[in-house]
Amino acid sequence: MNAKKILLVVLLTGALGAGGYGLYSFGMQQGMKMTPSDSPAKTGQQAANGTSEASKVDPASGRKVLYWHDPMVPGQKFDKPGKSPFMDMQLVPVYAGEAGDDGKITISPRVQQNLGVRTAEVIKGNVAAVVEAVGSVAYNERDVAVIQARSNGFVERLYVRAPLDPVRKGQPLVQIYVPDWIAAQEDYLTVKQMQGPETKDLLDAARQRMRLVGMSDEQIRLVETTAKLQPRMTIIAPISGVIAELSVREGMTVMSGGSLFRINGLSTIWVNADVPENLSAQVRPGAAVQARTPSLPGTTLKGKVSAILPEVNSATRTLKARVELANPEGRLVPGMFATINFTPATKQEVLTIPTEAVIQTGKRSVVMVAQDNGGFTPVDVEIGAEANGQTEIRKGLEEGQKVVVSGQFLIDSEASLKGTETRMGDAPQGGTSRTSNNQTHAGRGKIESISNDEITISHGPIPSLQWGEMTMGFKAPASGVPKTIAVGDTVTFEIRPIKDGAYEIATISPAGTAPGAAKSNTGGAASQSQEAPRSAGGAKK
Known part of the structure; x- marks a missing residue:
């Protein structure tokens, strides 16, 4: 007996649950099929056309309400709650001052404190970018002496x-x-021992011969003062x-013009x-620099930029960058x-802000x-x-x-929750639509x-958008509402997204006609569409 009562209670509970779920599902379907005219909410466009109530006041807060919206579809505005x-x-x-067409966001001081919002003032100052580079020390190639043999x-x-x-x-x-010096010096000493007015020219000729064999003026004067042969040359x-290069050794024979030493x-x-x-x-080039090297800790060397190699x-x-330093x-x-460390050139005062205030979004x-x-x-800079x-701000x-x-x-996240039109990540440029x-x-x-610029349709599921059955308004085609359709008709249509999450009808035609054929309906061949017989599925109800 007890078992039968328990079974009866379980059956009744299941029946009540199934019935409640059925009522809930039925209510959801009716709500999704509810048109804006039947629901307590109406789109902002319809409100502008046919409603005189421009604003409402929230009795709880006393704040002025601009409109109501679904945060998941912020582009659709309603003039009534529901x-x-x-x-x-x-x-x-959405209250007055919270979000507007200019992208402005208003956040209460309490929320700002929770978000940790800090601000800084735009000021004028100098932005001197310090350039630092690492290099290696090398010889100064302009401070070089090459020594060659002037005689064999x-x-x-x-x-x-x-x-x-x-x-x-x-x-x-x-x-x-230098063997060649001996003969030239002997000729000079022989002419010097001669007497007569013609010996002056001979002495000049002998002196010139010593120069031609590679003797310097100092070596020639040594021969003249000592009257002795000087066959050896000390460089x-x-x-x-x-000594950067050493090309000779003792006992080597050197030729005139041959390289002996290279000194850096x-x-x-x-x-x-x-x-x-x-x-x-x-x-x-010419800019002042400061240099530091691990081999001289604590020492700062000063120099200048000699050249920028092309x-x-x-x-x-x-x-x-070729830097010249004193050593x-x-x-x-x-x-x-x-x-x-390269010292930057002095700049004029410019507008500056903290670098952390700049949000880089790729090209903007x-x-x-x-x-x-x-x-x-949000402001583009x-x-x-x-x-x-x-960071310097130029504009x-x-x-x-x-x-x-x-x-x-x-703050940007807060703006997105409130349906702010201008987004920092992809704000529209030149008034164009955000979506491409x-x-x-x-x-x-x-x-x-059907109104001048909107068509309300109770449509079935749209799998490509993952939409279920619902009734909603769509922006009419750019060419206007086709004359071949009327209220109560069953139609096939194609929609495309526009700004603010709204959708525009791309093509529309009576059921049984391919959606692409609607181009002729909205074009210049409306008479042909009017003459076409309607199918049973598209008959006016």
């Missing part, structure tokens, strides 16, 4: 024995025995530095710094690494400008140089304005009402 025809949810009011001879003594040996200016380098260092001076050195290609415009390294995308003690030697730069009444507006946490802002430096992304998607979606339904 249930959304798109989703199973109540419409949300034999190396008798070599005073410098290895490359990179340091030398001082005036230091002996090599002694060479001295013309500058101080190091160390009073100044070069640093070949690699400057990134995108920063090379900020480096100019060649770009294709692998590293850098240019060589009085010879502490910098080739091969050392050095870090170069956007900042959120704070208004006096607690509102925020043109940025310039960036340094020390400050878009004025001195004294305040920009958001923290929480701007959360020209894809169309096909559907079938019954015409409920």
Whole structure:
């Protein structure tokens, strides 16, 4: 007996549940099929055409309500509260000052505090971008002395024995025995012992012969004062530095014009710094620099840019900046690494804001400008140089304005929830629609009402949009409402998205006619469509 009662209770419970679910489903279907004229809500366009109530007041808050909308479809506006025809949810009011056509967003001080919003003022200042590059020390190729043999001879003594040996200016380098000098010096000494007025010309000729065999004026004077043969030549260092090349050894025969030594001076050195290609415009020849090297910790060397080499390294995308540094003690030697700080040129005062206030969106730069009444507006800006946490603003802002430096992304999120038209990520340019998607979606339904610029259709599911059955208004085709359709007709149609989440009818025709044929209906062949017989599915009800 107890078992039968329990079974009866279970059956009754199941029946009540099934009945409740059926009633709930029936209500949902009726709500989705409800037209804007039947529902307590009407679109903003219909309200503008046929309603005199321009605004409402929320009794709970006393604030003026501009319209109601579905946050999931923010482009559709309603002039009354109620249930959304798109989703199973109540419409949300949009109050005056919260969102407008100019993209302005108003957020209460409490929400701003929760979002951590901070602002900074647009000010004038100098943006000096410090360019830093790393390079290697090299010889100054302009401080080089090459020593050659002026006559044929034999190396008798070599005073410098290895490359990179340091030398001082005036230091002996090599002694060479020159046989050609002996005959020229003997001729000069013989003519000098002769007496007579004609000997002057002969002495000048003998002296010129000694010059031709490679003797210097100092060596010629030594022969004249000592009256002795000087067959050996001692070559001295013309500058101080190091022996970069050593081409002779003792006992070698040297030929006239042959290279003997190459001396590199160390009073100044070069640093070949690699400057990134995108920063090379900020480096100019003659600009002052500061250099630091790990070999001299705590020491800062000063110099200038000698030249910018006209060649770009294709692998590293850098240019060589030749920096000349003083090296009085010879502490910098080739091969050392050095870090170069290039002093930028003095710039005029420009508008600057904190770099963190700039939102990079690919091709555009956007900042959120704070208004006096607690509102925020996204503004496109043109940025310039960036340094020390400050960014130059070339266009878009004025001195004294305040920009958001923290929480701007959360403000954008708040704006999207309120249906703000101007989005920072993809704001329309020149008033064009935000969407560039020209894809169309096909559907079938019954015409409920027709106005000048809107057609309301109770349509079935549209799989490409994942829509179920519902009744909603669509913007009429650009060519106007076709004359071949009327209220109550069953039609096939194609829609495409426009701005603000709304949809426009691309083609429409009575059921049984391909949607593409509607182009003739909206074009210039309306008479042919009027003469076409309607199918049973498209008969007017």
